[in-house]
Amino acid sequence: VRENVTAGTPTQLTIDGVQIEVTEAGEGRSLLFLHGMDGIDPAAPWLRALSARHRVIAPWQPGFGHSERPAEFRSIADLAYFQLELAEALDLRDAVLIGASFGGWVAAEVAVRSTERFSHLVLIDPLGIKVGGRMQRHITDMHALSQEQLLEAMWHDPARGESDYSAMDDRELLGIARSRESFTYFGWKPYMNNPGLRRWLRRVRIPTLLVWGESDGIVGPEYARACAAELPDARLETIAEAGHYPHLEQPERFVALVEGFLRDTTPAAAATNSI
């Protein structure tokens, strides 16, 4: 079901001159969620569950869905600075920054630049760093897979990822096409990573939760351990019977992990950094 129901209807927002769509739901502590290549489903169970106790803000990133992509946006850094602008515009304080897959990469790029407005970071099967030698690839080349192979790689239960495009309206299809295009545009080369990012993950001094789907065929355990090793204050949790999107395949486990993490960790007063 892709209808905008109780979890909140996307609203238009203009941030720093860029028009984007944002889904917002709930009240309480702010959770800024950055989506992967498939965007946001406002009715997703994880979003409903988290919005019961928190204010979830889920923007469609520039170029994804129906959010504008300014011509001068050329790299992942532009998406990161944009989210910093958004956090400032919404005056987020002690917010939780969550990113999944491609959005996890953007979230990490945000956090190495500034955690002034964030107290916690949650990365769900994030892309973004180079692991391994020059003839090894730890991020699967999604652009070399057929639709069927891609579903196999991304989902524990590939049937979960199937879509009936013929039943969708033109606007929704255009949004999907734009998302795929922007995912490609920002992630083509170097493939879904920033060679400089791994070195700078040490700047993320806020408590970080790494959530990994055990069946993820896009980024696997070795890559996950490399991420955990570079982040100064990270815990790595895996979720069984989940692939690249554990928050979609095992929403209850995911939400429980996030709530537990927020309960257990308190950021040290001096630990925030800013540029």
Place this chain on the structure above:
Amino acid sequence: MRVYQFSEQPYHVAWDVAKASGSLRVTLPNRLCEPEVASRIINERLDEWTLCDELGLDIIVNEHHASATSVSPSPTVTLAMLAARTKRARLLALGYPLANRAEPIRLAEELAYIDVVSKGRVDIGLVKGSPYDIAPANSNPVGITDRFWDTHDLIVEALTNHDGPFSWESPYHEYRQVNIWPRPWQQPRPRIFVTGGSIDTAIAVGERGHTLVTILGGWNATKLFDAYRESAAGAGIQAGPDNFGYCALVGVGDTEEEGLRRLNAIAGYFRTTSIVAEPFVNPPGYMSAEGNAAWLKKNQRRGRAGKHFPATTRDGRVLKIGSGAGHGIGVTPKDMIDAGIAFAGTPDQIVEQIAELNDHLGGFGTLIMMGHGGDLSHEETKASLTLMGTEVLPELQRLNAPAVVA
């Protein structure tokens, strides 16, 4: 009318294995390419082009990558060899896939070098690049049209700016000292050909007055040529036959049967060219988001990315070839001739077929003939080319440009 002989230099002996694997391109392991066989294939084609020089025909080559459809990765290499082997033929590569090329200045240098060596026989052919050549080049499929024109502008500037180094800082290219040596023989620069299958491209090429080449456009090519004429006129350019090129398959024989049989062999091109592994058919961003939304709606996974006019017979049948609608199963040589995408038979028949299409399209000054393709043998190719050069070409040179109704 000038006639350029074209072969993709296909490695046809791997086609059966490749078809069974589901892809002739990108993923087909090169252990299937035997160096001895590749050497024979390439040298036969070079000999055929050398023969063209004697026959009064011109030369066109192209490039593809990681593919059994073509073992020609760099047309400047081929043209450099042919520049040394030939005396008079025009040397065209159509083309250099600009959006996939990391080093356009290197290309401008190589073109100028070949132009100087051949004393002004180079024609420049520029194309965006095929969707399935994106992966081997690892070039970003998003923004390919803007990158093409930026690269085009840079190459033209490099060929024509003779006042010392200039700099170029665009979103796509960054150079601080551009100053190519040698500069081209032809002044101000060699003529530029661009292939186009969509109205948008025809308009963009028309604005610049370059020669628009339509590949297998058939009777539908009028739409492209008309869009070009209108666009050119808007830029103050009166378009004539020199502004248009037409590419078709050509099989010439002493008898009609022999010509049709040769065409049928060459048409192996249709039966293979669009067999590509799914993820490389249409990388995201190669087409517009609107175009990709339409693909999703149809749940399309195969076919040719982009906007094209399908090959259509006079009675309105759309042929299942080339456009990715199919691999030519059941399409006969006569269907292809009827659709205007092939010319075949005796020299007299071919003259008549070409004259009719030339008249229909309002005159094209360049005919690009795919005179070799598929498993057509070296001997048969030479025989077909010889008939083309000695019996068809003189008649085509006498063709007057038809009057164009604006």
